[in-house]
Amino acid sequence: MKAITLVGSTGSIGTQTLDIVAQYPDRFRIVGLATGNNVELLASQIRQFRPTIAAICSEEKLPLLQELIAQVDPQPILLAGEAGVIEVARYGDAQTVVTGIVGCAGLLPTIAAIEAGKDIALANKETLIAGGPVVLPLVEKHKIKLLPADSEHSAIFQCLQGVPKGGLRRILLTASGGAFRDWPVEKLAQATVADALKHPNWLMGRKITVDSATLMNKGLEVIEAHFLFGLDYDDIEIVIHPQSIIHSLIELQDTSVLAQLGWPDMRLPLLYALSWPDRIHTNWERLDLVKVANLTFQAPDHQKYPCMQLAYAAGKAGGCMPAVLNAANEQAVALFLDEKISYLDIARCIEQVCDRFSTHNRSNPSLEDILAADQWARQQVLLVTENLDSYSRTISLR
Numbered sequence: 001m002k003a004i005t006l007v008g009s010t011g012s013i014g015t016q017t018l019d020i021v022a023q024y025p026d027r028f029r030i031v032g033l034a035t036g037n038n039v040e041l042l043a044s045q046i047r048q049f050r051p052t053i054a055a056i057c058s059e060e061k062l063p064l065l066q067e068l069i070a071q072v073d074p075q076p077i078l079l080a081g082e083a084g085v086i087e088v089a090r091y092g093d094a095q096t097v098v099t100g101i102v103g104c105a106g107l108l109p110t111i112a113a114i115e116a117g118k119d120i121a122l123a124n125k126e127t128l129i130a131g132g133p134v135v136l137p138l139v140e141k142h143k144i145k146l147l148p149a150d151s152e153h154s155a156i157f158q159c160l161q162g163v164p165k166g167g168l169r170r171i172l173l174t175a176s177g178g179a180f181r182d183w184p185v186e187k188l189a190q191a192t193v194a195d196a197l198k199h200p201n202w203l204m205g206r207k208i209t210v211d212s213a214t215l216m217n218k219g220l221e222v223i224e225a226h227f228l229f230g231l232d233y234d235d236i237e238i239v240i241h242p243q244s245i246i247h248s249l250i251e252l253q254d255t256s257v258l259a260q261l262g263w264p265d266m267r268l269p270l271l272y273a274l275s276w277p278d279r280i281h282t283n284w285e286r287l288d289l290v291k292v293a294n295l296t297f298q299a300p301d302h303q304k305y306p307c308m309q310l311a312y313a314a315g316k317a318g319g320c321m322p323a324v325l326n327a328a329n330e331q332a333v334a335l336f337l338d339e340k341i342s343y344l345d346i347a348r349c350i351e352q353v354c355d356r357f358s359t360h361n362r363s364n365p366s367l368e369d370i371l372a373a374d375q376w377a378r379q380q381v382l383l384v385t386e387n388l389d390s391y392s393r394t395i396s397l398r
């Protein structure tokens, strides 16, 4: 029986993780749950999974949470605020912490869990992208396992089982192409929030769905793959694979290529991150290649997806630049989702902010440097977009 804590329990990753726990009650039990704002769902999860501790980031929701679970016996420890979420991440005898928080908000809880000696089932990619330079040394120091739960990195990790050290030559990350895969570039100026949220294959949270439309998600995954598997950026490639059946591939030194396949269902990488190195028998729909019929591939279109190149450039720049890219993207996507900026402004904002930061970047950043860069980048996006008309005019003259 593995003891698990789940931060970001009310989101897409969180609820799918709890589906797995509900399906395998003899294998997994929940120690802690933490979430942002969704008090009703957290309360119902507490009633069902009976954690020892739970936290809600929005402090004003704590009284309602207490009221909603008043009948639960025994009562869990209830906490609120960022400090409460961090305490849940580090608490008790949980062996693995699943990180389902969206965005850089996942960084400090993840660090707390690592410092408490817990293995990490890493869904929250922003943690590693922004915090890679401090997170990886902590993983080493505390001798914990960082198990990828993102489907592409899980695929690479699965393919790597049994590959000797030094055997990996190239990573091929597959991308569905997102909501605008079949749109002509000229039409993107009219893309609405509703359009961007129509992902062809995966049902995910809003932020990552927009990241899939811009392909920033894949760019962020390139940086994540660099940190997780240690390859140079030139050895990590992106290929558009519209069916999302091959979740990624690795090429070995002798040019042999290995791939991991499955239906687009996040429960599979989540289950593997929880069960590794074991394989658990499931009754989930099995892959039927005849039903799939076609597996096709295309080179990504750089004109359509400028965020991809911005991510490669930030990854290669290193230091705090990935944190700046990530924070600028989070802020720009939030503004887009609030209909404050247009779809095309997302990439424009990120490019401007990364340009502005380039002379301030430093190698070997501390956690404080990373957090400061994150805050700076969010502020810069607001400044850049303050006067959007003149901003857009400036951009179009470049």
Ligand SMILES: NC(=O)c1ccc[n+]([C@@H]2O[C@H](COP(=O)([O-])OP(=O)(O)OC[C@H]3O[C@@H](n4cnc5c(N)ncnc54)[C@H](OP(=O)(O)O)[C@@H]3O)[C@@H](O)[C@H]2O)c1
Residues within 6 Å of the ligand: 007, 008, 009, 010, 011, 012, 013, 014, 034, 035, 036, 037, 038, 039, 057, 085, 099, 100, 101, 102, 103, 105, 123, 124, 125, 126, 149, 150, 151, 202, 203, 204, 205, 206, 207, 208, 266
């Ligand atoms: N969804 C997928 O299929 C998928 C696949 C691969 C990787 N990922 C990665 O997994 C992460 C989560 O994605 P998602 O799609 O599950 O997002 P989501 O559906 O938007 O859920 C986000 C979760 O984070 C919680 N949260 C937000 N801010 C928080 C804070 N300050 N403290 C504690 N909890 C907070 C939310 O709580 P409330 O809702 O209660 O506010 C919610 O539970 C992202 O990093 C994403 O890139 C997701």
